[in-house]
Amino acid sequence: MSTSGEQDNGLVCFTNCFLPLEDGTLVERDLWIDAEKGVILDAQRTFYTGRRRPKKVIDLQGNILSPGFIDVQINGAYGFDFSIYDGDDDKYEAGLKMVAERIVETGVTSLLPTVITQERSLYPKLLSLLHPHSFPSSANLLGWHAEGPFLQGSKRGAHAQSFLVNAPAGLxxxxxxYGKDxxxxxxxxxVRVITAAPELEGLMESIGPLSEQGVIFSIGHSTASSRVATAAVRCGAxxxxxxxxxxxQLHHRDPSIIGLLGAGGPHSSSLPPTPSHSKKSSLSLVSGALSAKSVRGGGTEALTEGPSAFGTPGGSASPMGANAKSDLHAQIVALGESLEGREAFQRPYYGIIVDGIHSHPNSVRLAYTAHPEGCILVTDAMAMLDPHLPDGVHEWRDGKRLVKNGERLFIEGTDTLAGSVVTMDTCVRKFKVFTSTSIGQAILCATYNPAKCLGIENKKGTLRGNADADFVVLSHEGKVLSTWVAGREVWKKA
Amino acid sequence: MRLIIRNDAAEVGEYIGNYIAKRINTFKPTAEKPFVLGLPTGSSPIPTYKHLIGLVKAGKLSFKHVITFNMDEYVGLPEDHPESYHTFMFRELFSHIDIDPANVHILNGNAPDLIAECKAYEEAITKVGGIEFFLAGIGEDGHIAFNEPGSSLVSKTRIKTLAYDTILANARFFNNDISLVPRMALTVGVATVLAAREVAVVVTGQRKSLALSKAIEEGVNHLTTLSALQMHPWALIVADEDATAELHVKTVKYFKSIERVQEEVEETQARINGQVGGD
Known part of the structure; x- marks a missing residue:
């Protein structure tokens, strides 16, 4: 990179570079930023109205100037685990700072620290520590992603069974x-994201109120049937x-959560999973209790009046079984279905781990082909994530050791995957190969799509005027050359 | 008047780009003595702008002490509209060259008092000592700037209602919906262009060939406003082969024959003045 120009006026022009646009194309165009304010400029307005043009010009030598990557699901990195808090606030804060400072080498400029299921009393404190942070010269911490504890026991994965709960009193x-505040x-x-199983008691009715206060409800660790999953999306997931x-897994008669990627056709949610539970009959169950008005406003009251006997989170519920179990469940599904027709069904975004291990390349391609605009690359990385960590045996916790082999991480002596250690830039490159898409389209899945999902696309994940000047400079093969936060270079490839 | 003929639009752009660069470099502009350049929009000048950008990037030309005045702008179209001439000029030229934004002048089609805006524009031109070099293009009906057929040949900057032909031609930029095409524009007058010390006009494509013929082979006529160029002491038209389709063979041959002569005259003159002309 070379710079030129006389006295600095705080404005910078990136030139000789390709910009990924929000439609996935790459265009050769300059980009102007205000490096002092750390924002992208509307260049034309700056020129004509502000009567200013950048004095400093940075030649990017034909590389790609992308918005910085956003990771909405990351459990830790460089040895620090966002889920481990031992009562020392300063230590936790220092850990956050260290991750934020180092993660920029992977092209990530914004991340959502993700907390896995904890003993419930830990949440209020832990989440309060995860308020948005902007440390100097480091990635932005946007808030928190609570993965649990409202998870389906049979799909809990590595989450502790004993900590799983449901929500008998709803919201x-x-x-x-989590703590009301x-x-x-x-x-x-x-940014507040909750991963939860909508089929659990008290969850479905809470999606609407949570969404209204800006909490993003993400369906996960769940056995939701197609109808339940669709209803959850209609409620706001x-x-x-x-x-x-x-x-x-994708079953053709009840494709469950994965099937949401194919939803939105004219039949949409109205196709019943079983003949005995047609939309009509389930609606009639609640036609007295649920008027259209009560659904919009305090519709949840009608539901909580019902019997509290409800599917336990213990994990016995099966996709079909949950539906058949209680009238109340049908009512909940009907709550979602009664919202049908108000507006076009919006398919949800989906996070996908593109390390080539957690999802087969063909599965990645299948999902992306079905719903490209919804695709969000996540690392779901564990604290072991560190691109400098060599392959081999590494100490873990509880005396166990892990074997790292490239992007694969096993518990020593087993073939059990211990989680992901993939970096976001690797995900982008792999995604491009798996889906045979362009680098511009792959970039969208790590920038604009997650920003849109979080509702921050005016500030992050975009090159629009007035957005934050957070960038990753990439080669056309997707290798990170430099990373910029708020208009300043925070990392550069040696 | 001279007519320079090149093979295609790209060669025309290269020729006129080099020509402008030569004028600016010979002028040796400074902050105290800036070079004042009049500029058009439209498809014709794009190859010229491309070539100028290349010269700036190669360090062979600077717009640091160049003041520009654009010919025209639509009335009522937001400045950042994709079809506004502000947008065009920023996209096609200004964003790529080292011009000082304070030196750029484009008529404000959203000014509350449009007549005052036009008056102020003429005054601004006078204040910087008039336009040294005006680059122009033409419409299919031979209009120069938005001086549609029938415009006064002694007109100054003013509000113009666009001709139906121009509105139709512009509809392609507005979703092919003529109701969206602006009906009015602010434009420099024919006399504003002719007041420049040198005028050069880019004419490319067969669709402009009849207009070119009328402008240079017939008399001065307000129905082909470009024809007023015949009254200018130092005018140049650069056309591609396609645009000469309606010209007489004799006309084309004549202008081709004098091209070399003109170059020789200029070279001799440069030697006498002790200047190293050119780029």
Whole structure:
């Protein structure tokens, strides 16, 4: 890179570069930023109205100037685990800072620290520590992603069975676990994502109220049937957590959560999974209790009046079984279905781990082909994530050791995968290969799509004027050459 | 008047781009003595702008002390509309060259008082000592800037209602919906262009050939406003082969024969003045 120009006026022009646009194309165009304010400029307005043009010009030598990557699911990195808090706030804060400073080498400029299922009393404190952070010269921490504890036992994966709960009092139960203040939309614009199983008691009715306060409900670790999953989306769920993992596999008669990627056709949710549970009959069950008005406003009251005997989170529920079990469940599904027709069905976004291990390349291609605009690359990386960590045996916890072999991480002496250690830039490159798509389209899945899902696409994941000047400079093969946060270079390839 | 003929639009752009660069470099502009350049929009000048950008990037030309005045702008179209001439100029030229934004002048089609805006524009041109070099293109009906057929040949900057032909031609930029095409524009007048010390016009494509013929082979006529160029002491038209389709063979041969002579005259003149002309 070379710079030129006389005295600095705080504006910078990136030139000789390709910009990935929001439609996935790459265009050769300059980009102007205000490096002091750390924002991207509307160049034409700056020129004509501001009567200014950048004095400093940076030649990117034909490489790609992409918005910085956004990782909405990452459990830790460089030895620090976002889920481990030993009572020392300063230590935890230092861990956050260390990850934020180092992760930029993978092209990530914004991340959502993800907390796996904890003992419930830990949440209020832990989530309060995960308010948005902007350390100097490091990636932005956007808020938190709570994966659990409202998870389906039979799909809990590595989450501790004993910590799983359901929400008998609906939203109130959920607020008790996470802390009401943590869930509320604060002035800090904290991003809040909850991964939960909508079929659990008290969850479906809480999706609407949670969404209204800006919490993103992500369906995951769940056995939801197609009808339940569709109803959850109609209630406001906008994301699916690590697609294909911790959910029923695609069954053609009831494609469950994965089937949401094919939803939205004229038949949409109205196709019943079994003849005995047609939409008509389930609607009639609640036609008295649920008027259209009560659904919009306090519709949840009608549901909580019903019998509290409800599917336990213990894990016995099967996709079909859950539906057949109680009238109340049918009512909940009907709650979602009664919202049908108000507006076009919006398929949810889906996070997908593209390390080539957690999802087969063909599965990645299948999902992307079905719903390209919804695709969000996530690393779901564990604390072991560190691109500098050599292959071999590494100490873990509880005296166990892990064997790292490329992107594969096994518990020593077993063939059990211990989680992901893939970096986001690797995901982008693999994704491009697996789906035979262009680098521009692959970039969208790590930038604009997650930003849209989180509702921050005016500030992050975009090159629009007034957005934050967070960038990753990539070669056309997707290798990270430099990373920029708020208009400043924070990492450069040696 | 001279007519330079090149094979195609790209060669025309290269010729006129080099020509402008030579003028600016010979002028040796400074902050105290800037070079004042008039500029058009439309498809014709794009190859010229491309060539100028290349010269700036190669360090052979600088717009640091160049002041520009654009010919025209639509009335009522937002400045950042994709079809506004502000957008065009930023996209096709200004964003790529080292021009000072304070030196750029484009008529404001959203000014509350359009007449005052036009008056101020003429005054601004006068204030910087008039336009040294005006580059122009033409419409299929031979209009120069938005001086449609029937415009006064002594007109100055003013509001113009666009001719139906022009609205139809522009509809392709507005979803082919003529109701979306602006009906009015602010434009420099024919006299504003003719007041420049040198005028060069780019004419490319067969669709412009009849207009070119009328402008240079017939008399001065307000129905082909470009024809007023015949009254200018130092005018140049650069056309591609396609645009000469309606010209007489004799006309083409004549202008081709004088091209070399003109170059020789300029070279001799440069030697006498002790200048190293050219780029």
């Amino acid at each position: 109130k139960s959920i607020e008790e676990v 943590n869930l509320a939309a604060g002035e800090d614009n904290s 906008r994301l699916v957590t690590h697609l294909f993992n911790a959910m029923p």
